[in-house]
Every structure is written in C-alpha cells, then in structure tokens.
Amino acid sequence: MMTISSSTFLMAVVACLLSPAVQALGVLPHTATRTPSSSSSSLFMVGRASADADFAKAPLTQDDQAVDPNVYNVNDLELAAQLWQVSLSSKTNQPNRPANTPFLDTKPFLPKDPTTKYVVDNVVVQVSRTGGLGMQLWELAGGRDDGCGITLIEGVSGNAEAAGVLPGDSLARIQYTTSMQGTQSSTTATEMDVAQAITTLNCECRDFDATMEVLTSLPPPEVVDTLTLTLKRLRTWPQIDVVVE
Numbered sequence: 001m002m003t004i005s006s007s008t009f010l011m012a013v014v015a016c017l018l019s020p021a022v023q024a025l026g027v028l029p030h031t032a033t034r035t036p037s038s039s040s041s042s043l044f045m046v047g048r049a050s051a052d053a054d055f056a057k058a059p060l061t062q063d064d065q066a067v068d069p070n071v072y073n074v075n076d077l078e079l080a081a082q083l084w085q086v087s088l089s090s091k092t093n094q095p096n097r098p099a100n101t102p103f104l105d106t107k108p109f110l111p112k113d114p115t116t117k118y119v120v121d122n123v124v125v126q127v128s129r130t131g132g133l134g135m136q137l138w139e140l141a142g143g144r145d146d147g148c149g150i151t152l153i154e155g156v157s158g159n160a161e162a163a164g165v166l167p168g169d170s171l172a173r174i175q176y177t178t179s180m181q182g183t184q185s186s187t188t189a190t191e192m193d194v195a196q197a198i199t200t201l202n203c204e205c206r207d208f209d210a211t212m213e214v215l216t217s218l219p220p221p222e223v224v225d226t227l228t229l230t231l232k233r234l235r236t237w238p239q240i241d242v243v244v245e
Contacts, residue, residue: 067238069121073166074234077154080168081140083107083118083234084150086205102148102205104170104232117237122172125163125229129221134158135165142207149207153231165231171211172204173230178223204232 074080087105089097097103106118127133134157142149153160153169180195203214218224 069235070164072235072238074118074168074236075166077152077167080152080234082110084140084152084170086141086148086150104150104172104204106234119235119237121233121235123164123169123231123233125165125231127159127163127227127229129225129227131159134160137208137211139208142209144207147207147210147213148205149210151206151208151211165229166233169231169233170204171206171214171229172202172232174201174203174214174218175199175228175230176218176224176226178219 074083083106085105085107086102088100088102091099104120106120109115109117135153136155138152138154140150140152142151151170152167153165153171154167156165156167176199178197178199180197201214201217203211206214218227
C-alpha cells in the first residue's frame with residue numbers, strides 16, 4: 001500500500017442571514033458551552049451531448065468521483081484551537097497579502113499524531129441581513145495594542161448554522177456592495193445611472209474587540225442587505241490509498 005496526499009478542494013457557496021444592530025448581530029463572546037456542528041453538500045455537474053447534436057441541450061449527470069471538501073473538515077473545536085497560529089511572510093506570496101502581513105496558519109501536525117496533516121482552506125458564504133447572525137466568538141489570542149490576535153467562531157446556530165459556518169472557523173474578510181447614483185440617464189428625465197461599489201473589510205488575525213469593530217462598522221441593512229463572508233477553515237489533507245502492483 002502507498003499513501004498519496006492531495007490538496008484539491010471544491011469551494012462551497014451557501015446562503016445565510018445577518019442582522020443590523022450590535023445586539024441583533026447574534027455575535028457573543030466565549031462561554032463554556034461549545035456545540036460543534038458539521039455541514040456537507042457538494043455536487044459536481046457534468047454536461048454531455050452527442051457529437052451530432054450541436055444545438056441539443058446537454059443533460060446533467062452527477063460525477064460520483066467528485067470530492068466533498070466537507071468530509072475533511074476539522075469538526076473538533078478543541079483540536080482547532082491547538083492548530084491555529086498566526087504567521088508572517090517576509091515575501092509577498094499572494095496578490096492581496098503584502099509582505100510582513102499577519103495571516104492565519106495552521107501547525108502542519110500535532111506531536112501526538114504526526115501522521116495526520118492539516119491545511120487552511122477558504123470558505124465563502126453569502127449572508128442576507130435578516131434576523132440574527134447566530135455566531136458565538138471566542139478570543140483565542142489577543143490583548144495586544146495593535147489588535148492582532150486569533151478569534152474563532154465557537155458556536156453556531158440559526159442563520160450561521162444554515163449557511164454552513166462551523167465551530168473552529170475564523171472570519172477573514174467581509175465584503176458588501178453599495179449602489180451609488182450617477183449621472184442622469186439620457187433615455188428619460190427621471191432615470192439615473194446607478195453604479196455599484198464593492199467594499200472589503202479585513203478581519204483576519206484580529207482579537208475579539210477588533211473583530212467586533214469591523215462587524216459594528218457595517219452600513220445599516222437598509223443600505224446593504226447582503227454580505228459575503230470569507231472564512232478560514234481547518235481541514236485534513238486528503239489521503240488516498242493506492243494499490244501498486
């Protein structure tokens with residue numbers, strides 16, 4: 001038997017709900033109650049049609065070989081707390097991450113189980129701002145003057161749970177779109193051209209207070225009714241057993 005590691009994951013985009021006010025955000029500090037949960041749903045659809053059916057609509061079939069990345073989620077909050085760490089890179093290794101910018105990283109393995117490898121993955125969810133968020137935050141590391149730290153999502157319920165947010169995830173970015181009126185349209189005297197502006201707020205490697213500052217700085221839901229959250233999530237490296245003859 002030989003073990004081959006692979007790091008290919010399919011990203012899942014799911015919808016959830018977010019609220020307007022600080023109290024209605026549904027974001028709470030760390031308590032002793034922790035209820036890890038899991039979520040998994042992924043289909044890879046492939047279209048096929050015969051060579052002579054140039055204009056035929058290709059039927060959709062399910063690929064049984066598709067990989068569900070949620071199978072590899074670290075669904076243990078205590079384990080996630082042992083793995084998360086903050087790292088710095090002296091080089092710009094990503095377009096949106098300048099050199100010497102803190103980023104969430106993971107220990108590659110734990111001494112008690114060196115055969116299990118871990119990796120950080122990005123998960124993006126779209127959130128409608130109706131009702132409470134349903135997230136409980138836990139400051140794993142903090143207390144610095146610059147606000148740098150590690151804040152994990154400790155518990156989820158309601159909208160966050162429905163969106164697929166998991167205990168052990170960490171908020172990395174919040175993105176939203178606002179509409180701005182531009183010049184008057186030439187078609188009628190009453191219509192105005194509308195432009196859209198995308199705002200991105202970074203909350204990766206923030207302590208609890210700094211994370212809450214980002215959440216409470218959002219425009220009211222009357223202005224922004226949908227948010228896009230980028231989460232950092234821990235997963236194990238997939239291992240495939242292959243028989244070599």
